[in-house]
Each structure stands twice: as C-alpha cells, then as structure tokens.
Amino acid sequence: MEIEAKFLVSGRDVFDKLMNIDSINEFSISDAVLKEFRDTYLDTLDMAIYASGFSFRCREKKDKVVYTLKSLKSASSLIHMREETEFTLSEKVPVKEWNDCDLKNRVLKMIGSGNLFPLFLVEHKRTDLQVYNRERHVAELSFDDVIIICGNNKKIYLELEVELMGDGKEDELHQIAAFFRDEAGLVVGTSSKFDNGLELYMENIKQDAKSLDYGIVSDNQQITFSPIRDMFEEYSIEQEHARKVAENSLMLFDALKPIHALDGNLRQTLRFAALVHDIGVMTDVSTHHKVGRDILLSTCPEELPYPLCLFLPWMTFLHKKRIDKKKLQKLSQNKKFSQLPLQMQDDILKMSAILRLADALDLSRMDSKIVDIDLEKEDIVIKVMGPGADTDADRADTKADLWRLLFEKDVYFREDY
Incomplete structure (x- = not known):
C-alpha cells in the first residue's frame, strides 16, 4: 500500500529552495540523493488494465527494471492511499514470460491473451531526501523534475511527493504534508503522473482530428458520446476478439502504409473502429454490420473526437459480407454516406479494407x-x-475483395509452419 501526499511546485527557485531544507519541526532530513529513471506506462489497445482500475508501468533504472501495478484513485484529500504491487527484474521481459508471481497473475487476468503497448513515457530527475524522527525512518521526500512524452507532445512540470515509510505514522505524514501546504505554500496535487500522461495521450487523438482537414463544420448534435468501456458493456462486445482485431489492424496499417498511403493520424481511428466493429452482434448476429452501423451513427466512443467518429458506422457496415463494384456503387448513392467529403469516403473504404x-x-x-x-x-x-x-489465412484471402478493388497490388495470406 502506498500512502503519500503530492504537491505541485510552481517554480524552479521554490523547488531548489525546498530541496535544501534540513529539518521540519522535530523531523530531521538527510542529504539529497539524485536519481534518474524512465517509466513506460503500458496497456492493451482496449485499455483493459485502466478499465480494471489500475495503471501498469515499467520503470528502467541503472541496474534493474521494476514493474508496478497501481490502483487508480482520485486524490480529494491531503493524504491518499493506493494499492501498489511491484516485481523487479534485471532486464525488460514481457509479462507472459515472467516466472510465476502474484503480479504476473493479476496482470494476465486483466489482459487475457492481449498484448501490451506503450501509452506514454515519463522521464524523471528525482532528488530523494529521507525524513527521520530520531532513529525512526518516517518518510521520503521525492522532488521530481518530470517530462511526460506522448508522440510529439510533452508536458513538463515539477512536483513533490511525500511518502510514508515503514517506521512512520500517518499523523506524522500529516504533519509533514501540512508544512508543505501551509508554510511552504505548495498546491496539493490531485493528479498522478498516469493521470497527466493519459490526458496528454487523449489530447494527441484530438490533435489527430484537427490535423485531418476534411472540411467538415462541427455538427455533432445528433451524436451521443459515451466511454468505450461503457459501450463494451452495454452491447456485450466480445472483448478478446475486438482487441485481437485492433492489434491486427494496426500491424497491417503500419506495414502496408507504402501501399495504402493513408495519413498516419488515422491510426487511432482504425484502432477504435476495430474495437467496436462487432457492436451489433448481440442485437442481431445475421445483420450485425447494419445494426452496428445504425448504433454508431448515433453513438460514438467519447475518446474519438468529431469528425473521426464518422468513420466508425461505415467501417462497421463494410467489415462483413462480400464486396464487389456493385455494392460500392450502391454505397456511393447512400444519402448519409454520399454527404461525407469525397476524401473521407475514400479513406473510409481504404480503412475498411484493412479492417x-x-x-x-x-x-x-x-x-x-x-x-x-x-x-x-x-x-x-x-x-x-x-x-x-490455415482457417484464418483462407478467410483473409476471401475478405481481401475490397482491398483488390481499391489497390493494384494484390494481397495473399499463407499459413507459416
């Protein structure tokens, strides 16, 4: 269990001054120790760990790698507690290859057969100071110079964490935290590094939407936005399949880019389309592509901003059934589809071919x-x-019909032995 207080530090001068204090009331403070490390926060493409109420990180230090699973709880008070489980290795190793341990079992229970992907990076320059009450090790002060990196975006800030150590008491932690709040004038932090990183991650997706100029004026008053996890539950989407299709989609998108030439900013749109492509199955399996289209015309994952959400209903509609020139001609005459910009229509077809x-x-x-x-x-x-x-390769050859209508370079699938 991690018990700590967190504070934002407004400026470098305040940060440096506080690092040089040698006592707080009856508590003595040790000399500073500088550390540097790099965190990679990981999750599946459907954010299964986050949906379970946890974050999962890989912290790279000089001589070891520490994997940590932390519970996610909003910090509404001065002191907050979070469940924390760690596992230390000498080098980075995929979770599925670890020796049996509690953390491995917990993570695999959350992610099933899914793969973990990096969400964002956090680079730290941390100065640690130990707080003592006579001989007792009461707390640790961690002055963090933080850089969060997600894609081309960064967030840089300074913060102080005050963590209770084994010999300390909670009332002592309150005293120390109160000093930094009341006497040093620091603002209590309510967001974790994961919270800040996730905010940056979502901001990147919004920037993708802004960078793709389809010439559409925002007109989303008829669309309801809902968290994708809520949509998974409401429509009983087959999670393992959705996740696997998303993994396949992104691998194909990246490898086939020289052929499809789609804008890289559409990558996240493909991910969300893959996650919800079977949203209509539990309503009517035989026509789930049509049911899914109709659901997604009115409801969209809130994580995917307008107008990228307009891709989802049509990609869902096109993922099933054989496709020929006659069907594409009929689609082009559909009132709602034909109202989309021609470039968006073209991109939807290419993305659907990959899906x-x-x-x-x-x-x-x-x-x-x-x-x-x-x-x-x-x-x-x-x-x-x-x-x-063998079964999957044969099916993929059949469903390459749309790809073959759109691209000159054909595609074939083979079982590898």
Missing part, C-alpha cells in the same frame, strides 16, 4: 499471429502462424 483483413485473421479465435508481411514481391504475401492459421 476486413484484420477481422478475418481472427475467425478461428485461436490467436493466429502475423509473422511476416512481404511487400517485395509482385503481390503482398502475409504469413500467419498458429493452430487456426
């Missing part, structure tokens, strides 16, 4: 893995491995 392949590659639900994507030959050859690879 169809990604969805097909998980037909067997046996965790088939893309192991090679070869663009050097006349046709693209994608190799798939796993117990259901």
Whole structure:
C-alpha cells in the first residue's frame, strides 16, 4: 500500500529552495540523493488494465527494471492511499514470460491473451531526501523534475511527493504534508503522473482530428458520446476478439502504409473502429454490420473526437459480407454516406479494407499471429502462424475483395509452419 501526499511546485527557485531544507519541526532530513529513471506506462489497445482500475508501468533504472501495478484513485484529500504491487527484474521481459508471481497473475487476468503497448513515457530527475524522527525512518521526500512524452507532445512540470515509510505514522505524514501546504505554500496535487500522461495521450487523438482537414463544420448534435468501456458493456462486445482485431489492424496499417498511403493520424481511428466493429452482434448476429452501423451513427466512443467518429458506422457496415463494384456503387448513392467529403469516403473504404483483413485473421479465435508481411514481391504475401492459421489465412484471402478493388497490388495470406 502506498500512502503519500503530492504537491505541485510552481517554480524552479521554490523547488531548489525546498530541496535544501534540513529539518521540519522535530523531523530531521538527510542529504539529497539524485536519481534518474524512465517509466513506460503500458496497456492493451482496449485499455483493459485502466478499465480494471489500475495503471501498469515499467520503470528502467541503472541496474534493474521494476514493474508496478497501481490502483487508480482520485486524490480529494491531503493524504491518499493506493494499492501498489511491484516485481523487479534485471532486464525488460514481457509479462507472459515472467516466472510465476502474484503480479504476473493479476496482470494476465486483466489482459487475457492481449498484448501490451506503450501509452506514454515519463522521464524523471528525482532528488530523494529521507525524513527521520530520531532513529525512526518516517518518510521520503521525492522532488521530481518530470517530462511526460506522448508522440510529439510533452508536458513538463515539477512536483513533490511525500511518502510514508515503514517506521512512520500517518499523523506524522500529516504533519509533514501540512508544512508543505501551509508554510511552504505548495498546491496539493490531485493528479498522478498516469493521470497527466493519459490526458496528454487523449489530447494527441484530438490533435489527430484537427490535423485531418476534411472540411467538415462541427455538427455533432445528433451524436451521443459515451466511454468505450461503457459501450463494451452495454452491447456485450466480445472483448478478446475486438482487441485481437485492433492489434491486427494496426500491424497491417503500419506495414502496408507504402501501399495504402493513408495519413498516419488515422491510426487511432482504425484502432477504435476495430474495437467496436462487432457492436451489433448481440442485437442481431445475421445483420450485425447494419445494426452496428445504425448504433454508431448515433453513438460514438467519447475518446474519438468529431469528425473521426464518422468513420466508425461505415467501417462497421463494410467489415462483413462480400464486396464487389456493385455494392460500392450502391454505397456511393447512400444519402448519409454520399454527404461525407469525397476524401473521407475514400479513406473510409481504404480503412475498411484493412479492417476486413484484420477481422478475418481472427475467425478461428485461436490467436493466429502475423509473422511476416512481404511487400517485395509482385503481390503482398502475409504469413500467419498458429493452430487456426490455415482457417484464418483462407478467410483473409476471401475478405481481401475490397482491398483488390481499391489497390493494384494484390494481397495473399499463407499459413507459416
């Protein structure tokens, strides 16, 4: 259990001054020790750990790597408590390859067969000072010079953490924290580094939307925005499949970029489209592509801003059934689809072609893995491995029909042995 107080420090002069204090009332303070480390916060593409109420980070130090699972609780008081579980290794190792331990079991229970991806990085220059009451180690002061990095964006700030140590008492922690609040005049921090990083992560997605100029004036009054986790629950979306399709989609998007030439800022849109593509299944499995389209015309994940949310209903509609020129012609005459800018229509079709392949590659639900994507030959050859690879590769070949209508370079799928 982590018990601490957190404060924002407004300026470098205040930061440096406080680092040089040698006592607080009856408490003595040790000499400062400077540390530097780098945190990578991780989660699945559907944010399964976050949805479970936790953050998960990998902290790289000079001689070790510390993985930490922390509970997420809003800090509404001076002192706050969070559950914390750690596991230390000599180097970075995927969770699935760890020796059996409590943290491994807890994380795998949250993520299932999903893979972990970096959300953002946090670089620290930390100065630690130890607080004593005579011989008892009461608390640790951590003065953090923080840089959060997410894509091309950064957030830089200074903060102080006051953490209770094993020999300390909570009333002593209150005394120390009250000193920094009342006498030093620091503002109590209510956001964790994860909170700040996640805010930056979501801001990046908003910037993606702004950078893609489709010439649409905001007109989203008929769209209801809801957290994607709520949509998962309300429509009973098959989470493992949605996550796998999202993983496949992004791998294909990245590898096939020389062919599809889509703007890289559409990557997150593809991710969300993959996560909700089966939103209509529990309502009517036989026409779930149409049901899903209609749901997403009126309801969108709040994490995906307007107008990128306009991609989702049409990508959901196009992910199922065979597609030929006649069907595309009919779609172009659809009143709602035809009102979209021509560039957006074109991008929707290309993104749908990728989504169809990604969805097909998980037909067997046996965790088939893309192991090679070869663009050097006349046709693209994608190799798939796993117990259901033959079934999934065959299905992907069938669902490459839209890709073949849009691109000159054909694509074929093969089982890899």
